[in-house]
Amino acid sequence: MGKFSHIRAFLGVVEHGSFAEAARQAGLSRSQVNKAVIALEEELGVQLLVRTTRKVSPTSSGEAFYTHAARILADLEVAERAVREDTEEPRGTLRLNAPMSFGALHLGPALADFMKAYPDLKVELSLNDRFVDVVEEGYDATLRIAELREDSALIEHPITLVRRYLVASPGFIKSHGPIERAEQLKSLPCLHYGALGRGHVWRLLDDGKAITVDVNGVMSANNGEVLTEAAKAGLGIAMLPTFIVGPAMQSGALVRVLPNLVPPDIHLTILYPPNRHLTPKIKYLIEFLYKRFGERPYWDLIE
Amino acid sequence: MGKFSHIRAFLGVVEHGSFAEAARQAGLSRSQVNKAVIALEEELGVQLLVRTTRKVSPTSSGEAFYTHAARILADLEVAERAVREDTEEPRGTLRLNAPMSFGALHLGPALADFMKAYPDLKVELSLNDRFVDVVEEGYDATLRIAELREDSALIEHPITLVRRYLVASPGFIKSHGPIERAEQLKSLPCLHYGALGRGHVWRLLDDGKAITVDVNGVMSANNGEVLTEAAKAGLGIAMLPTFIVGPAMQSGALVRVLPNLVPPDIHLTILYPPNRHLTPKIKYLIEFLYKRFGERPYWDLIE
DNA sequence: ACATACTGTCGCCAAAATGGATACAATAAA
DNA sequence: TTTATTGTATCCATTTTGGCGACAGTATGT
Structure with a gap:
């Protein structure tokens, strides 16, 4: 799925406080979001989110990562928009x-x-x-x-x-x-x-x-x-x-x-x-x- | 492969001025790097690299994207390092x-x-x-x-x-x-x-x-x-x-x-x-x- | 108290993507 | 010339993926 998608999923979960809601907003399945976050945690070797069946909240590591990651993804979008030719105008x-x-x-x-x-x-x-x-x-x-x-x-x-x-x-x-x-x-x-x-x-x-x-x-x-x-x-x-x-x-x-x-x-x-x-x-x-x-x-x- | 790897491959190609060299440095196959760059260009809808059989150089769009992307990936690494627990020390x-x-x-x-x-x-x-x-x-x-x-x-x-x-x-x-x-x-x-x-x-x-x-x-x-x-x-x-x-x-x-x-x-x-x-x-x-x-x-x- | 709806997670399986090998035309070097 | 190397295209086996269903746990509503 790619690291960026994982991060994006993670950000969604933090922002909505829920895997299911994040999945809905992003148009993904719950499985996908779940797997994405797990993969991200696996890669970092750190628990980012603490979940009980009904509540999700970031660990201190998760919060730190959220701050950085949010800015990074925003930067990425800026970079893409600067380059992308979605308009036909030169x-x-x-x-x-x-x-x-x-x-x-x-x-x-x-x-x-x-x-x-x-x-x-x-x-x-x-x-x-x-x-x-x-x-x-x-x-x-x-x-x-x-x-x-x-x-x-x-x-x-x-x-x-x-x-x-x-x-x-x-x-x-x-x-x-x-x-x-x-x-x-x-x-x-x-x-x-x-x-x-x-x-x-x-x-x-x-x-x-x-x-x-x-x-x-x-x-x-x-x-x-x-x-x-x-x-x-x-x-x-x-x-x-x-x-x-x-x-x-x-x-x-x-x-x-x-x-x-x-x-x-x-x-x-x-x-x-x-x-x-x-x-x-x-x-x-x-x-x-x-x-x-x-x-x-x-x-x-x-x- | 995911957008992240695509961007990383693209950066490698720009830096080494060659698909093959970038592939060697990154430990990938030439196919892979090639596909990555093509996918990235496809997604952005922009030609990032101009290649003749022997030379590779970024277009103006490619240069602009390179600058941003390089910084973004560096930022991401900083963010990961800040969170990652590769040390056993608390x-x-x-x-x-x-x-x-x-x-x-x-x-x-x-x-x-x-x-x-x-x-x-x-x-x-x-x-x-x-x-x-x-x-x-x-x-x-x-x-x-x-x-x-x-x-x-x-x-x-x-x-x-x-x-x-x-x-x-x-x-x-x-x-x-x-x-x-x-x-x-x-x-x-x-x-x-x-x-x-x-x-x-x-x-x-x-x-x-x-x-x-x-x-x-x-x-x-x-x-x-x-x-x-x-x-x-x-x-x-x-x-x-x-x-x-x-x-x-x-x-x-x-x-x-x-x-x-x-x-x-x-x-x-x-x-x-x-x-x-x-x-x-x-x-x-x-x-x-x-x-x-x-x-x-x-x-x-x-x- | 009870039923219902919804959560995060896991296992399974078909479908899609991947990556490696090979081939090829173009080009640079010898 | 010959030779080696480049970027790219095409296959195809292998891996990965994403969705479905199920499950246990938990809020909410009655």
């Missing part, structure tokens, strides 16, 4: 991980609204672009922007398509003449997203045909906004997602080049561990993110 | 009830020594002469002075024989002449122990033959010391136990009268509820009382 703490740029530009404001909608929810957001082990570092979920993979042990839920364009500043185009062929990327200065030593290779679809171009990378950074500023300054051609360069394109500070060259589709996805019970907080987060970013994200106004 | 609180006179004259000093011998023991002594329900009022034991009865649901353990004598002051005897026959009790002033309206009847053994004498009760009290003082003052004949009148008889302030009339034997007995486990504190108390008062109590120096 609650507790949501620990989230996301890439730098997207997190700073879009996810931050979005989460502010999400939290407003669910006041019982706390959010711990940590932004970084390195690989994150969702399991080991104890995140509830991670947002990543990458091509879809299937190898992961995690569940992968796509939120939206992330469009990427080749862009440059009007001034850059003016000074370098018309850009029409993919081979020009090998000579024209390019602004490359990525780590340092990895080589500057762009994978593109030339009218649907996959090609790789070893571009003339004059600058690289692992931060899209830095590259955007560099492109705006006319330093070269950059391949950047619309959620970063969207505003610059709308204002005309950057324009598309080589529109027939399209980077492969990548997706904003949310990764979370396969759970027996999908927590409401993740369920609601996915729903929320989809509503905000899905289908036609607000930063994708041009086409 | 400990805890001994709640004792005893008659007024005996308690004040002899039991008090005795208990002082008893407590000195067992420093872990607290004593709550309450003295009164009314009937006490050991069970209902929560006493661990009661001392009574009475004829042995068998009707009680309590265990009755005799400590020692309580001798009672008919006594009077030398002055009283001198002024009333020799006292030799039981019938004289009907005319001579007698000091009666007992409640008010009960009538003044003494039950005596006249050379082994039971007789009852309706004595000439000029004074009654429900307190032996008061009667002793009255007898010393020469107010009459009293039937009193030696543990009260012993000193007065030794000093000669009181002397026996009618030595062939003997009150029926009464006993100092200790009563306690029938317990599955006889607590050491009661066991030791009985032993102690017997050593101090048994066989030949120190107040019985005369014969």
Whole structure:
């Protein structure tokens, strides 16, 4: 039956001063309550209750134990209630991980609204672009922007398509003449997203045909906004997602080049561990993110 | 298995970061630990641990629950240790009830020594002469002075024989002449122990033959010391136990009268509820009382 | 005084839960 | 690669459980 049930039964008997009444209140049989108390006494090696056929009262040991045990069971209930998800509302703490740029530009404001909608929810957001082990570092979920993979042990839920364009500043185009062929990327200065030593290779679809171009990378950074500023300054051609360069394109500070060259589709996805019970907080987060970013994200106004 | 074991298993897994290691430490099988955690999660309706085949780490809910649960289990152990009688030494609180006179004259000093011998023991002594329900009022034991009865649901353990004598002051005897026959009790002033309206009847053994004498009760009290003082003052004949009148008889302030009339034997007995486990504190108390008062109590120096 | 209802406890037995072994896919280490 | 170890799932014999009925003792009501 378990020690906690035994203790609970014991508390009931003390409070009602009767085995039978305690059993009735708890919805148990008299046998059960009786056995529970006996088991508890056996385990402690102490008589907790003195019973004659008609009266039950705790021994001094019983009283001492009652005081402690009552508080402990109350604490246990508090602990359970704090954790239990009997409501469908998201609650507790949501620990989230996301890439730098997207997190700073879009996810931050979005989460502010999400939290407003669910006041019982706390959010711990940590932004970084390195690989994150969702399991080991104890995140509830991670947002990543990458091509879809299937190898992961995690569940992968796509939120939206992330469009990427080749862009440059009007001034850059003016000074370098018309850009029409993919081979020009090998000579024209390019602004490359990525780590340092990895080589500057762009994978593109030339009218649907996959090609790789070893571009003339004059600058690289692992931060899209830095590259955007560099492109705006006319330093070269950059391949950047619309959620970063969207505003610059709308204002005309950057324009598309080589529109027939399209980077492969990548997706904003949310990764979370396969759970027996999908927590409401993740369920609601996915729903929320989809509503905000899905289908036609607000930063994708041009086409 | 019970919720308690489930929680313990869960704590083990969190602490060791592994189901298998937790199982080894706790001396359980992997199945068992696994089932325990699953059951706990099921009951709470929350995923507590995220596991891939090689890594285990708590979810945010799991961490929250861990914190609470660890403290709760620790508290429970404290509570158990406080109550458990794993030592044979008496400990805890001994709640004792005893008659007024005996308690004040002899039991008090005795208990002082008893407590000195067992420093872990607290004593709550309450003295009164009314009937006490050991069970209902929560006493661990009661001392009574009475004829042995068998009707009680309590265990009755005799400590020692309580001798009672008919006594009077030398002055009283001198002024009333020799006292030799039981019938004289009907005319001579007698000091009666007992409640008010009960009538003044003494039950005596006249050379082994039971007789009852309706004595000439000029004074009654429900307190032996008061009667002793009255007898010393020469107010009459009293039937009193030696543990009260012993000193007065030794000093000669009181002397026996009618030595062939003997009150029926009464006993100092200790009563306690029938317990599955006889607590050491009661066991030791009985032993102690017997050593101090048994066989030949120190107040019985005369014969 | 008597009957009645209710108490705590015990024994019994069908039903349910448990725990161990085994198997298996996934993963880390060698 | 191979090997060892992890978490989990499935069986199944064994144990445990919980409810029923009975019992002696005791309040309560008449």
